[in-house]
Amino acid sequence: MKIMVPFGSIWLDADNNGLTAVSFHEIIGHQTNAFTEQAALELAEYFAGKRQAFTVPLSIQTGTPFQQNVWQALTMIPFGETRSYLEIAQAVHSPKAVRAIGQANSKNPLPIIIPCHRIIGKNGKLTGYLGSSEQDGLSIKQFLLELEKK
Structure with a gap:
């Protein structure tokens, strides 16, 4: 659809x-x-600014167990907040897997619903989105983060 x-x-x-x-x-x-x-x-x-959480049932048929753990951790990030890749790595008990967190993010089958846009660099800077660091992905990520701060 x-x-x-x-x-x-x-x-x-x-x-x-x-x-x-x-x-x-x-x-x-x-x-x-x-x-x-x-x-x-x-x-x-x-x-429209009228919803902060999604309730649609999900059916995730892809991803390794590690990726699925990362995606689950992303759903725990509150609306309007961000976390660093390191914080997510620590949340999934793999503190040295920061790059793997980025890879898992890029494979997220349900962006926006599973809020991978809420992950930023440790220095507070926006990093890639949708598996890309291209401007289109970053502008969408910035738009979503700004939407959630209103």
Whole structure:
């Protein structure tokens, strides 16, 4: 399912158990069902400043156990707050795995819903987003962080 958001389009996909993907690129063969409809509504509320947490059921079918632990840790970051890669590494009991945290972030199948945009560098600077340090990714990350500070 394609939806429009303030910075362009995103695509949603789901299986019979929950939302499986949020993508900034078209998902070929995506499904529209009750979970994508719920996610679309919750994302609209989020972008309107009326939602701080997502309740749509998730169905994560990808990722290593380590990546899934990282994604779970990301869901614990409160709305409007940030954490460093090091803080997440410590939260998943792998304090030397800072680079691996970055890799796990780049593989997050549900950006925004699983708030990988809330991870910043130890020095407080924005780092890559969506698996890229390109300006488009960083501008989306900055937009999401500013949205949450309002």
